[in-house]
Amino acid sequence: MSDQASPVGAAAVQKKQTRPGPGRIIRDSILEGNTVTVTVLAIFTAFVVGGLLNAFTNTTVLHAWGNLFSDPGHAIATAWDTAVGAYIEMFEGSIFNPHTVSALFQQASFSAAIHDGYLSAVFYPLSETCVQATPLILAGLAVALPYQAGLFNIGAQSQIIGGMIFATYLGYGVSLPVVVHVVVCVIGGFVGGAFMGWLVGELKARTGAHEVIVTIMLNYVMIYLLAYLLSFPYLMQAPHSSNEISAAIAGNAHLPLLFGSHLRINAGFLVALACALAIWWLLSRTTTGFEFRSIGKNPSAARVAGMNVERTWVLVMLIAGGLAGLAGATVIQGTDFTVNFQSYGTYGIDAITVALLGLGRPLGVVLAGLLFGALHAGAPLMQAVTGTPVDMVEVLQAVIVLFVAAPPLIRAIYRLRAASAGGVGGVMSKGWNA
Amino acid sequence: MTIAGNVLTDQALVNEAPVSTFRRWLAPATFVAFGLIDIFVLGGYSHKGDATFAFSQPFAKVTVPNLQLAAAATCYVCGGISIALALARAFAPLSKLMRRVTIGLVLFLLVLALLCWADAGQTTAFNIVNLLQGTLGQSIPIMLGALTGVICSRSGVINVAIEGQLLLGAFTAAIVATVTGSLWLGLVCGALAGSLVGVLLAVFAIGYRVDQVVLGVVLNTLVLGLTGYLFDGLMVPYQNTLNSPATFSAIKIPLLGDIPIIGPIFFDATIFLYLTYLALAGVQVGLFSTRWGLRTRAIGEHPIAADTVGINVIAMRYRNVIAAGLIAGVGGAYFTIGSVGAFGADMTSGEGYIALAAMIFGRYTPIGAISAALLFGFTTQLQSIMSTLNTPIQSNLLLALPYAITIIVLAGLVGKVRGPRAEGIPYIKS
Numbered sequence: 001m002s003d004q005a006s007p008v009g010a011a012a013v014q015k016k017q018t019r020p021g022p023g024r025i026i027r028d029s030i031l032e033g034n035t036v037t038v039t040v041l042a043i044f045t046a047f048v049v050g051g052l053l054n055a056f057t058n059t060t061v062l063h064a065w066g067n068l069f070s071d072p073g074h075a076i077a078t079a080w081d082t083a084v085g086a087y088i089e090m091f092e093g094s095i096f097n098p099h100t101v102s103a104l105f106q107q108a109s110f111s112a113a114i115h116d117g118y119l120s121a122v123f124y125p126l127s128e129t130c131v132q133a134t135p136l137i138l139a140g141l142a143v144a145l146p147y148q149a150g151l152f153n154i155g156a157q158s159q160i161i162g163g164m165i166f167a168t169y170l171g172y173g174v175s176l177p178v179v180v181h182v183v184v185c186v187i188g189g190f191v192g193g194a195f196m197g198w199l200v201g202e203l204k205a206r207t208g209a210h211e212v213i214v215t216i217m218l219n220y221v222m223i224y225l226l227a228y229l230l231s232f233p234y235l236m237q238a239p240h241s242s243n244e245i246s247a248a249i250a251g252n253a254h255l256p257l258l259f260g261s262h263l264r265i266n267a268g269f270l271v272a273l274a275c276a277l278a279i280w281w282l283l284s285r286t287t288t289g290f291e292f293r294s295i296g297k298n299p300s301a302a303r304v305a306g307m308n309v310e311r312t313w314v315l316v317m318l319i320a321g322g323l324a325g326l327a328g329a330t331v332i333q334g335t336d337f338t339v340n341f342q343s344y345g346t347y348g349i350d351a352i353t354v355a356l357l358g359l360g361r362p363l364g365v366v367l368a369g370l371l372f373g374a375l376h377a378g379a380p381l382m383q384a385v386t387g388t389p390v391d392m393v394e395v396l397q398a399v400i401v402l403f404v405a406a407p408p409l410i411r412a413i414y415r416l417r418a419a420s421a422g423g424v425g426g427v428m429s430k431g432w433n434a
Numbered sequence: 435m436t437i438a439g440n441v442l443t444d445q446a447l448v449n450e451a452p453v454s455t456f457r458r459w460l461a462p463a464t465f466v467a468f469g470l471i472d473i474f475v476l477g478g479y480s481h482k483g484d485a486t487f488a489f490s491q492p493f494a495k496v497t498v499p500n501l502q503l504a505a506a507a508t509c510y511v512c513g514g515i516s517i518a519l520a521l522a523r524a525f526a527p528l529s530k531l532m533r534r535v536t537i538g539l540v541l542f543l544l545v546l547a548l549l550c551w552a553d554a555g556q557t558t559a560f561n562i563v564n565l566l567q568g569t570l571g572q573s574i575p576i577m578l579g580a581l582t583g584v585i586c587s588r589s590g591v592i593n594v595a596i597e598g599q600l601l602l603g604a605f606t607a608a609i610v611a612t613v614t615g616s617l618w619l620g621l622v623c624g625a626l627a628g629s630l631v632g633v634l635l636a637v638f639a640i641g642y643r644v645d646q647v648v649l650g651v652v653l654n655t656l657v658l659g660l661t662g663y664l665f666d667g668l669m670v671p672y673q674n675t676l677n678s679p680a681t682f683s684a685i686k687i688p689l690l691g692d693i694p695i696i697g698p699i700f701f702d703a704t705i706f707l708y709l710t711y712l713a714l715a716g717v718q719v720g721l722f723s724t725r726w727g728l729r730t731r732a733i734g735e736h737p738i739a740a741d742t743v744g745i746n747v748i749a750m751r752y753r754n755v756i757a758a759g760l761i762a763g764v765g766g767a768y769f770t771i772g773s774v775g776a777f778g779a780d781m782t783s784g785e786g787y788i789a790l791a792a793m794i795f796g797r798y799t800p801i802g803a804i805s806a807a808l809l810f811g812f813t814t815q816l817q818s819i820m821s822t823l824n825t826p827i828q829s830n831l832l833l834a835l836p837y838a839i840t841i842i843v844l845a846g847l848v849g850k851v852r853g854p855r856a857e858g859i860p861y862i863k864s
Contacts, residue, residue: 053660053663057663057664057667057668058667059667059668154651203841206456207844207845207846207850208849208850208851209844209845209848209849210794210844210850210851212594212647213791213794214845216784216787216790217791217838217840217844218837218841220837221834221837221838223834224831224833224834225830225831227830227833228831231830232828349651349654349655352648352652352655356648356652387667388667389662389666389667391658391659391660391662391663391665391666391779392663394655394656394658394659394662394663395659395660396659397655398652398655398656399656401652401655402638402652402656405638405642405645406638
C-alpha cells in the first residue's frame with residue numbers, strides 16, 4: 001500500500017488542469033485501469049476461469065467431450081450450459097429469482113400475497129446475501145484493521161470462536177429483560193473475541209512472538225477448546241444431548257429480524273455496517289487511527305515520533321479481535337442460536353480474502369463482504385440444482401483476490417494502459433520482520 | 435534501489451526494540467513453571483506404582499529389557515532438575531549453545547514426567563520405540579514442508595503456501611498413482627504439483643510483488659477449493675478409477691534396521707523417510723557449503739549487494755522458490771501414497787501452517803526446522819498414544835496440546851526470531 005494516490009483523485013487533479021469533457025474522463029479512467037475497472041475485470045475473469053473449470057470437470061460434460069468428433073456442437077453446447085447454468089442458479093440464490101416475481105403476480109390480491117410471504121420470497125435471496133455477508137464484513141474488518149497497522153491477523157477464526165463461546169454462554173446461561181439481553185450478548189461476543197486478540201497483541205509486544213504463528217496456533221487451540229466445552233454437560237453441552245452442541249440461546253437474546261419472520265436478515269447486518277463506519281472514522285478521523293496507519297507504514301519512524309508501538313499493537317489486536325468476536329456473536333444470535341462445529345465455518349480464512357479484495361479499507365471490506373456473501377448464499381442452490389460442488393465458491397474467491405492483488409496482470413490481459421499518476425500498485429509487500 | 439535500501443534500514447531500527455527485564459526473566463520463569471507442573475500436577479496426581487517403558491517391538495531380533503521407574507518419585511526429580519536449570523539460566527552466564535541445551539532438557543524432563551504420570555499403575559508397558567517411530571512418520575510432511583520454507587525464506591520470499599503445496603501434492607499423487615498404477619510416477623507428479631504452487635507463488639510474489647503473507651493464504655484457499663471441488667465432482671463418483679492408489683511399503687535397511695531401538699525408528703520406513711534424510715542433508719550442505727547456498731543467503735539478506743556482485747536476484751529467487759516446491763510436493767504425496775492411500779478433502783488439515791511455524795521456530799536453519807517439526811510430530815503422536823491409555827485428560831485438550839505448547843515455547847523461550855533481512859520484500863532493480 002505504498003502509494004495512496006487514488007486514481008479518482010488523480011482524475012480530479014487532471015480535470016482542474018486541462019478541463020477535458022466528462023466523457024473523456026470516464027473513458028480515460030476505464031482505459032487506464034483504475035481500481036474499479038481492475039476489480040470488475042478481475043471478478044469477470046475469475047468467473048470465466050470458474051466457468052472453464054466447471055465445463056471441463058463436470059461428468060456429463062466429460063461424456064459429451066468424449067463424443068467431440070462425432071458431435072462437436074453438442075459437446076460445446078453442454079459445456080456452455082453447465083458453466084452458465086451454475087452461475088444462473090447462483091444468481092437466483094443470491095440476488096433475484098424471476099420465478100418468485102411471477103408467483104407474486106399470479107396471486108389474486110396483493111395484500112394477501114404479502115401476508116402469505118410471496119413478497120418476502122422475492123427478497124429472500126438478497127436477505128440471504130446480507131445474512132452471509134454480516135460475519136464476512138465484521139471478520140474482514142478484523143483482518144483489515146491490523147493490516148493497516150502492519151499486523152497480519154490470520155487468527156480471525158480463534159477470535160470468532162471466542163466471541164461465539166461468550167455470546168452463547170450469556171445467551172442461555174443468564175436471563176435478562178428483552179433489549180438488555182441482546183446487548184449484553186453482543187458485548188459479550190466483542191469481549192470474547194477481544195480477549196483472544198489482546199492475547200496475540202500482548203504476546204507480540206512483550207515477548208516478540210510473531211503474530212502470524214500465534215494466531216495460527218490459537219485457531220487450533222480454540223477449535224479444540226470449543227470441542228472440549230461441548231463435550232460435557234457441566235460445561236456447555238446441551239443437557240440430555242449426545243451431540244456436541246450447546247443449548248439454544250434464549251429468545252430475548254436473538255437479534256431482531258429486520259423485515260418480518262420470513263426473511264432471516266437481522267440487526268447483525270446493521271451492526272456490521274455500523275462497525276465499518278466506526279472503523280472508517282477511527283482510521284481517518286482520529287489521532288489513534290493516525291497512529292495505527294503511521295505504525296503500519298513505518299514503525300521505526302512512528303517510534304521516533306514518540307508513538308508507543310507496542311501499546312498500539314495491543315490496542316489494534318484488541319479491537320480487531322473484538323470485531324471478529326462480533327462476527328461470531330451475530331452468527332449465533334442472528335441465525336444459528338446454538339454453537340457447534342459448523343458455526344465458525346470458513347469465516348476466518350474468508351475474512352482474509354474479503355480484507356484483501358477490499359484493499360484494507362472499510363468501504364471496500366463492506367463491498368467485498370457483500371460480493372462473497374452473495375457467492376456463499378447462492379452456492380447451496382447451485383449445488384442442489386446443477387450438482388456443481390460448493391467448493392467452487394472458494395475457488396472463485398481465491399482467483400478474484402489473486403487478480404485483484406496483481407493489477408498489472410489484469411492490465412496485461414485486457415491491454416489497458418498503465419494508470420498515469422502512479423495508479424494502484426495492488427497490494428504491496430512489506431515483509432514480516434517489522 | 436533507494437526504496438529497497440530504505441526498507442532495509444527501517445527493519446534494522448525496528449529490530450532493536452527495547453529489551454526489557456521482563457524478557458530476561460521470561461525463560462527462567464517458564465522453566466520454573468514447567469518444574470512446578472512436573473512436581474505438583476504430574477507428581478502429585480500420579481497413581482501409585484511404577485511406570486514401565488518398553489524399548490523393543492514384539493518379534494525384534496535383539497530385545498532390550500524394560501525400564502521400570504517409580505512414577506511419582508521420577509516426577510519430583512524431573513521437577514527439581516527443571517527448577518535447578520531455571521536458577522542456572524537466571525544467574526549463570528551460559529553460552530548460546532548451553533541455553534538451547536537447557537531448553538531441550540527442560541522439555542525432555544516435562545515429557546518424561548508426563549509419561550510417568552500417564553503410565554503409572556498401568557499393566558501395559560509404554561512402548562518408547564512405537565512412540566518415536568510414529569513421531570518420525572507424523573513429522574515427515576512437516577519436515578519436508580519446513581525445508582521448503584527454509585529455502586524460500588533464505589531466498590527472501592515468505593512461503594505461507596506450504597499448506598497448498600502439501601495439499602496439491604497429496605491430491606496429484608493419489609490421482610496419478612491410481613490412473614497410471616505407478617507409485618513412482620505418482621510421487622514424481624506429486625512433487626511437480628508442489629512445484630506448480632511454487633510457480634504461482636513466485637510469479638505473484640516476485641513478478642507482481644503481491645504481499646507474500648496474504649498471497650500465501652490466498653493460494654492455500656485456491657488449492658483447498660480446487661481439490662475440494664475436484665474431489666466432490668470427480669473423485670467421489672469415480673472412487674475406483676481415480677482415487678484408490680496403492681501405498682509404498684516399508685523398506686528395512688539390512689543390518690542397520692536390526693539395531694535395537696535405533697533400527698526400527700530410523701531404518702525401517704517408507705521411501706519418504708529416506709527422502710527426508712536426503713532433503714535435510716541436501717539443504718543443510720547446499721545452504722552452508724556451496725556456492726548456490728552462499729548466493730541464496732545473499733539474495734535473502736541483502737539483494738542489492740548480491741546484485742552488485744553480479745547475481746541475478748530475480749531469476750535466482752524464481753528458481754529457488756519453484757525448486758523448493760518439489761520438496762513440499764513430496765511431503766504432500768506422503769499423505770496419500772505414503773500412508774493412508776485415498777485422498778480426502780482438506781486432508782493436510784493445517785500441517786503446512788505447522789511447517790511454517792516449525793521453520794520460524796527453527797530459526798530458519800534446516801536442522802532447527804527439522805527439530806521443531808519433530809517436536810510437533812512428537813506431541814501429536816504422544817497425544818494419540820495417551821488417548822489409548824485412559825488418562826483423565828480429555829482427548830480434545832490433548833489435541834490442543836501441540837499448539838498450546840508452541841505458543842508457550844515461542845512466547846516464553848524463543849521470543850523474537852530474526853529472519854533473513856530481505857524476507858518478504860520484493861526486489862526492485864533500479
